Amino acid sequence: MLDFGVGGGDGEDQGKQGQWHVSASIVEGGEELWDFRKHIFLDDTRDGGLGTLIERINGNEIKRWNGRDEKSGEWALDHVKSFSEYQDRSSGNDTLVASCHCRGIVLHIARPPFPLPTALMDNSVTPNTPGKWYALHDVCTSCRLSTGCAIVPWCFPLKSSITMPDGSPYRPDLGTARTYQSSPGVIRTFCGVCGATATYATEERKEMVDVAVGLLEGHGVRAEDWLEWRKERVSFEKDSLWKGVVEGLKEGL
Numbered sequence: 001m002l003d004f005g006v007g008g009g010d011g012e013d014q015g016k017q018g019q020w021h022v023s024a025s026i027v028e029g030g031e032e033l034w035d036f037r038k039h040i041f042l043d044d045t046r047d048g049g050l051g052t053l054i055e056r057i058n059g060n061e062i063k064r065w066n067g068r069d070e071k072s073g074e075w076a077l078d079h080v081k082s083f084s085e086y087q088d089r090s091s092g093n094d095t096l097v098a099s100c101h102c103r104g105i106v107l108h109i110a111r112p113p114f115p116l117p118t119a120l121m122d123n124s125v126t127p128n129t130p131g132k133w134y135a136l137h138d139v140c141t142s143c144r145l146s147t148g149c150a151i152v153p154w155c156f157p158l159k160s161s162i163t164m165p166d167g168s169p170y171r172p173d174l175g176t177a178r179t180y181q182s183s184p185g186v187i188r189t190f191c192g193v194c195g196a197t198a199t200y201a202t203e204e205r206k207e208m209v210d211v212a213v214g215l216l217e218g219h220g221v222r223a224e225d226w227l228e229w230r231k232e233r234v235s236f237e238k239d240s241l242w243k244g245v246v247e248g249l250k251e252g253l
Contacts, residue, residue: 023148031058031242038063047220050151053252058244096226098215100196104176105189107198107211109133110161111226117158123205125156127228133157135213135227137253139246140236142182147197150242151234151249153213154200155227162209170209172201229253 024034039051043066051064096109111131125134135155143152162170172179177199178192185203190196200210216223231253240246 025144025150026148029241031244036060036062036245038065040065041067043067045221047222047224049221050249050252054245054248055252057248062248096219096223097217098198098211099217100176100191100194100198100215102176102191102194102196104191104193105174105196105198105215106165107170107174107215108163108165109157109211109226110163112158112161117207123156123208125205125208129228132226132228134230135223136230136235137249138235139240141239142186143200144239146180146182146188150240150245152197153222154210155213155216155223156205156208156210158207159209160207162211172199 027033036057039049039054039062042048042051042064045051048064051062054062056062094111098107098109099105112127112133114130116126125136127134133155135153138152138154139150144150159170164170164174172187172189174189176191176193177189180188180190182188187201189198189201191198196215197212198215199212201208202210213223213227214221216226219225222229234240234246234250234253237246
């Protein structure tokens, strides 16, 4: 997820008492309200995440801030890594773990079956790469307002390929999960403790559960060893209030 925050300042100002950060994504206004400047904490992503994709917004270069310098402990505001310096640290394991911040929600996802079921073959989110699930960047209004994030990456495993940590089948009321019907026929789950967005299920694709890519563990945030990313377009582009941000993402893709 990409959370555009309002307030704060550069690293030396962060954490001051009385300072608030508000998600700009839930404000019903165009991008002319905001001054987009930098991607932050990119080292936490392991592979650069969206920071290696969105390099410019409306022609303005977006700086990349990796975090604190390991040796000096100072904020590395001007330390910019190139795309090649980031590496996806995905493993070749046959189980992908998804968990929220407090670990109240934990899912185990297996590799796609081969051959793919007929129901998946007829679906618009069918992967072409053996051993990988389909993934995309979503900018629809419903996801934006449900998560507080302007860009929400989802992956699309089959329910039958998802299990609980004890090996039991997937169920929406797992652990600390809470459910929310965001529109007719659509159920979203989020953690009732830490608030993390977890899954999305729709009557239109009963055999699948959309899983928030931000929950995937042990990989770069793009998890490219596991996911086949849609590169030709962004989902629900017409919904987006931030046309320059979307254009920057598409250019990077």
